Amino acid sequence: MLLNRRKFIGGTLAVGAGSLAGCASSGTRQPPPGALLAADGTPVMAELMKPGPLGEKMLGSPTASDVVIEYVSLSCPFCYKFHIEVYPRFKKELIDTGKIRFIVREFPIGRAAGTAAIINRCAPDKDYFDLLDKYIVQRTKWVSQEVRLDAIYKVAAQTGMTRQAFDACLADKELEKSLKEIKQRARDFGVSGTPTFFVNGKKYRGVLTLDQIKAMLAEQPVQQTT
Numbered sequence: 357m358l359l360n361r362r363k364f365i366g367g368t369l370a371v372g373a374g375s376l377a378g379c380a381s382s383g384t385r386q387p388p389p390g391a392l393l394a395a396d397g398t399p400v401m402a403e404l405m406k407p408g409p410l411g412e413k414m415l416g417s418p419t420a421s422d423v424v425i426e427y428v429s430l431s432c433p434f435c436y437k438f439h440i441e442v443y444p445r446f447k448k449e450l451i452d453t454g455k456i457r458f459i460v461r462e463f464p465i466g467r468a469a470g471t472a473a474i475i476n477r478c479a480p481d482k483d484y485f486d487l488l489d490k491y492i493v494q495r496t497k498w499v500s501q502e503v504r505l506d507a508i509y510k511v512a513a514q515t516g517m518t519r520q521a522f523d524a525c526l527a528d529k530e531l532e533k534s535l536k537e538i539k540q541r542a543r544d545f546g547v548s549g550t551p552t553f554f555v556n557g558k559k560y561r562g563v564l565t566l567d568q569i570k571a572m573l574a575e576q577p578v579q580q581t582t
Contacts, residue, residue, distance in 0.1 A: 378562045379432035380549040381465050392544050399545045401557045408461065408541065409534040410477060413484050415447070417454035422573050424450075425459045425554040427542050430476070430491040431469035431499045432550045438563045439492045445566050456573070460488065462535055463542050463550050467503050471526070473535055475512050478525035483515040490514055 392403045405423070428435050450456045464473040472491050479487045490511050491498070498507040509522050525531070542552075545559075552561045555572040564572075 378434040378549045378551055379429055379465050381463070393546075397546070398559070399554065399557055404545060404554060404557060408538040410531070410538065413460045415458045415485065416451040416456050418457060420455060420457045422456045422556060423459065423554075424456050424556075424569065424573075425461060427461050427463040427547050427550055427552040428488075428492075429463055429465040429469045429550040430472045430488065431464070431466050431495055433495070434563050435551045436492055436495055438551055439489070442564065442566055446569065449566070450569070450573075460485075461542065462538055463547055463552070464535070464539070465550060466499070467501075468499050468508070470535075471503050471505070472498065472508055472511075474528075474531060475508060475517075475522060475525055477531060477535065478521065478528070479512070479515060479517065483517075487512060487515045487517075 392400060394400055404425070426438075447458075451458050462473045462477070464470040476484065476487050476491060494511055498504060498511055500507075505526075509517075509519060512522055513519075545554075547559075547561075549561055551563065552559065553564055553569075554560075555564075555569060556575070558572055558575070560568075560572070
């Protein structure tokens, strides 16, 4: 079963290398024409805001008109940089005050990141962001070219996940399929690496500063958020 899982993660969630703009995925493709993108190549907001097959993981106000979406790979050092240097103030000033909706979507790069993303989705709703935080902060303890299940489990266990629940999560083929769909749809919106942000629909790849986020939010209100 482990060999099959490694084959799945390597084939569908992609391996990649770092770049100045962020962590790059080797499985990129050109966004398709049609209903997903406007004439200028930006996502149609109504399409971008549609929840994926697993539902959304969100913080902040569910009714806020301003929306920030982050596509994240738990193994990415640039995601770590944003999480450590920018996220605490971002959360305090924009999320906790209810000024924005902050949505996190998975775009795992590498087999280890693919496995961690699967496990993170099996965490109870109340633990999802806590476990995401632990995977990002402790990335050097579990990230490697080979999938080290024991190391990945040790992080999950910090939120109370049992090994039985961990193993059952890895055996969930529908979950694997849904995460693959989330990543493929991200590519349709032009995502090719992490972190990639959509601030009121405007795409930015790389580590955004808090001032940059605020400036982008001030440019224009979000449209068609349903």
